[in-house]
Amino acid sequence: MFTVCQIGAENALKKEITREHPELRFAYSRPGFLTFKFDPKTAVAASPNELTPEFELRSAFARAYGISLEEVASPALIIEKTLELKRALYLPPEEAFRLHVWEKDEFPKGEEPPDFATGQASRGLERLIRKEAGSRGSVRFHESVVAMPGDFVLNVIILGSRKLEKPVWWLGYHRHTPQHSPFPGGIPEIELPPEAPSRAFLKLEEAVLRSGAPLLPGDTAVEIGSAPGGASYALLQKGLNVVGIDPGEMDARVMAAAHFKHIQKVVAAVHRPDLPASVEWLLVDMNVTPNIALFAIDRLASRTKDTLLGVLLTIKLNQWKMADQIPSMLEHVKVMGMVRARAVQLFHNRQEILIYGFTRKGLLRKTSRVG
Numbered sequence: 001m002f003t004v005c006q007i008g009a010e011n012a013l014k015k016e017i018t019r020e021h022p023e024l025r026f027a028y029s030r031p032g033f034l035t036f037k038f039d040p041k042t043a044v045a046a047s048p049n050e051l052t053p054e055f056e057l058r059s060a061f062a063r064a065y066g067i068s069l070e071e072v073a074s075p076a077l078i079i080e081k082t083l084e085l086k087r088a089l090y091l092p093p094e095e096a097f098r099l100h101v102w103e104k105d106e107f108p109k110g111e112e113p114p115d116f117a118t119g120q121a122s123r124g125l126e127r128l129i130r131k132e133a134g135s136r137g138s139v140r141f142h143e144s145v146v147a148m149p150g151d152f153v154l155n156v157i158i159l160g161s162r163k164l165e166k167p168v169w170w171l172g173y174h175r176h177t178p179q180h181s182p183f184p185g186g187i188p189e190i191e192l193p194p195e196a197p198s199r200a201f202l203k204l205e206e207a208v209l210r211s212g213a214p215l216l217p218g219d220t221a222v223e224i225g226s227a228p229g230g231a232s233y234a235l236l237q238k239g240l241n242v243v244g245i246d247p248g249e250m251d252a253r254v255m256a257a258a259h260f261k262h263i264q265k266v267v268a269a270v271h272r273p274d275l276p277a278s279v280e281w282l283l284v285d286m287n288v289t290p291n292i293a294l295f296a297i298d299r300l301a302s303r304t305k306d307t308l309l310g311v312l313l314t315i316k317l318n319q320w321k322m323a324d325q326i327p328s329m330l331e332h333v334k335v336m337g338m339v340r341a342r343a344v345q346l347f348h349n350r351q352e353i354l355i356y357g358f359t360r361k362g363l364l365r366k367t368s369r370v371g
Contacts, residue, residue: 001051002068002172004157004185005061006345007032007108012323013061019327020058023048032105033159033170035068053089053152053175060326060343060353063186064100066155066174073169075125075132081171082139082154091152096140098147098176101126102185103158109350121158122184125169129156145184147176157185181210187347197251200230200285202348207312210344211356213281214309214366215240220279222304224267224296225286229254236260240281245270267296272303279304280362285314290322294332301336309362311338313355326353333357 001024005013010029017024017036024036038051048055057065069085072078082097101122107113133139147153153174160168174180183189190205208215215221217239226232226244229251235242241259244250250262263274267286282304284297293315301308311333317323326343333341338357345353358366 001036003062003065007105009061056179066172069171075128098151098153099141100184101156147182151176197228198230201234204231204234206346221281223283278307280309282311310358316352
């Protein structure tokens with residue numbers, strides 16, 4: 001099995017896999033890319049008997065994963081291996097794959113050179129693969145790369161550095177389930193508007209995409225740690241009423257919005273009368289320890305439980321060893337009243353994770369929208 005993660009999160013991912021999947025044994029790694037072997041000798045009663053395309057990895061740090069095939073050196077070889085895979089899976093001739101091509105991270109988050117832009121190599125390789133498939137006519141790919149439940153996804157990961165003369169490509173596959181990101185490498189195409197107050201805009205947009213949070217115009221969101229206003233701006237653009245709690249200054253464009261209210265206090269000084277009567281969403285993004293962040297949201301969740309639909313919590317991991325606390329963090333969120341909770345590390349996260357959760361009401365809205 002292959003996994004990709006943020007550079008720096010490799011050890012956290014290995015520890016997580018050891019804890020959650022004793023049947024997987026670490027095999028190989030390079031920065032941001034790790035493989036594991038299925039070992040029936042270390043499996044427990046709850047472990048699967050084998051790896052299948054539908055295998056769901058319980059991991060916060062694996063941004064993308066699937067069954068590992070091999071290193072490949074040309075688009076022609078990729079198509080040949082895809083044909084072999086199609087036969088091995090007994091897929092009908094008309095079955096089309098989703099094609100996911102992406103570059104693994106080259107730099108730790110926040111340390112990219114000023115001129116660095118990801119995606120150029122992957123777009124070029126994707127064009128070559130599609131051209132090769134078209135010339136042969138034996139392999140079909142969907143036009144869109146966004147995976148849907150049940151799709152077979154061909155993964156092509158560009159491992160080679162820009163400094164290497166010979167490109168290094170790794171081939172894998174999976175069958176898409178909601179446990180996976182639908183985007184190649186877990187990298188959604190989100191642009192930061194020039195007027196957005198901060199890159200928190202990107203984190204909020206990705207959090208909504210990844211969680212499937214059913215935000216609706218007219219909902220009220222309370223954001224703890226809102227300054228200078230990147231996430232608040234994104235919520236306002238979606239038509240929500242937003243209450244920002246932060247002792248810091250908010251961006252003037254956010255302050256001017258008719259549906260924004262700033263409570264310029266530390267969250268400990270905020271009480272129920274300060275908040276709207278109806279609050280559907282609670283968000284946190286504070287530069288504090290996980291325990292403090294969870295305590296802050298806990299106070300407000302208990303005061304808004306009658307209307308609350310869900311939470312989107314950015315939890316800072318100032319030390320990677322804090323990742324060991326993720327299972328207890330999820331239990332804490334469930335005690336708040338969330339019937340479903342999950343932790344993921346987003347592409348736009350730095351040394352932090354997203355924990356999202358839904359109340360029974362929130363989950364009902366989410367499932368009814370999907371249906």
